[in-house]
Amino acid sequence: MRPVSPVLKSTLEYGPLLVFFAVFMLLRDRTVAVAGRELSGFVFATLVFVPMLVASTLALWALTRRLSVMQVMTLVLVVVFGGLSVWLNDPRFFKMKPTMIYLLFAGLLGLSLGLRRNWLGAVLGDAVPLRPEGWRALTLRLTGLFVALAVVNEVVWRTQSDSVWVSFKTFGLPVLMVLFFVANAGLFTRYAAGDSETGAGRD
Known part of the structure; x- marks a missing residue:
């Protein structure tokens, strides 16, 4: 595994979650129009979080050439359940x-x-x-x-x-x-x- 700065690694691992929290707190009492659909603040925060997690996980892989089984399974479940929340607005x-x-x-x-x-x-x-x-x-x-x-x-x-x-x-x-x-x-x-x-x- 290639060495990676601990600060960069932590940013890639926890950054998407912190962005999800920030977006939700900003929009929790509002709705957001996306492609003609009205999404709750929670669902919009999910819409932001899922691609960010995909990008950060791919960046970790590019930097280290290694992902743990837990990271891969977590990513798959986030995409599936996050995608369902966005698709069904639920x-x-x-x-x-x-x-x-x-x-x-x-x-x-x-x-x-x-x-x-x-x-x-x-x-x-x-x-x-x-x-x-x-x-x-x-x-x-x-x-x-x-x-x-x-x-x-x-x-x-x-x-x-x-x-x-x-x-x-x-x-x-x-x-x-x-x-x-x-x-x-x-x-x-x-x-x-x-x-x-x-x-x-x-x-």
Whole structure:
């Protein structure tokens, strides 16, 4: 993988989401005419977000010549569910997109556990070297996290306003992911590859 500036990488990864948030906040109480159709501010923000994410993902690939499986699956689901929201002028499809992504990730990780395959390590092994038992523990915990995030997303978008959901999507979900990895710092230390510890204790 080619080296890329961390600032540029973060901009490409999170820029489209921040633009979505900004456009929504600007137009949340308005409608926008596009090709003779009246779109809500939410749907118009989705219309802006989808091609931006496609462009930023292609730029990441051009710079690094590598995309993770999660990035590819996320892009596909964003295009599908975002496209449905724009086509049908219905924000519900885009709101369901995180649920589908998290359930898909949970299903794949659960399947890897059942098949005794280290798919997570194949994706993250270069960045987080762990012993096999560490990868199994992390896979199990991430599976639970993704199921929980799917449930939380469903509760938020079905019970809260568009503004609350957009803020939750833009800031809440990334913060929850960061907190998860911080909370599991002990696991990374205990099961670090090359560590002589047995890792038999609980984290």
